Amino acid sequence: MNTTQRRYEIYEKLKKDKTVQVSELAKVYAVSLMTIRRDLDSLENQGLATKSYGGATLNESSSTEPSFEIKEGMSQSDKKEIAFYASTLIQDGDSIYLDCGTTCLELFKRIHHKKITIFTNFWKILQYVDRNTKAKIIMAPGTYNPVTQAALSESTIQ
Secondary structure (H helix, E strand, O other): OOHHHHHHHHHHHHHHHOEEEHHHHHHHHOOOHHHHHHHHHHHHHOOOEEEEOOEEEEOOOOOOOOOHHHHHOOOHHHHHHHHHHHHHHOOOOOEEEEOOOHHHHHHHHHHOOOOOEEEEOEHHHHHHOOOOOOOEEEEOOOOEEOOOOEEOOHHHHO
């Protein structure tokens, strides 16, 4: 299991149980205590959990969502299937909006070679632009949010 999957599962366990223990997680995932502590550090840095001695608790009052990195590794086959189907609906000459999300990124990978216009606030898309990209990409302005890897601010909405 990779780091992203493990962190996502730990977050899901936190949502369910409201608390986790470092020693228990280390046994479940067959990794060191330090590895689990780093996982919990990552969740705490995102505002999803608060570390305590020997574990962590869920930040229930937080409306924070998991980072892009955590979500990217999950349900990959479903995202690819959705992206494949959506790509068949998009034809040359179309204009679309792609929000910030892992499924949208999968869709971009399948359509960037089409002669379309893409409006987006998702800066991660730029990492996948190459010389074969025929799509015209219009980036929404705004303040960059490192958790979502997108522009999410008042100026983005305007």
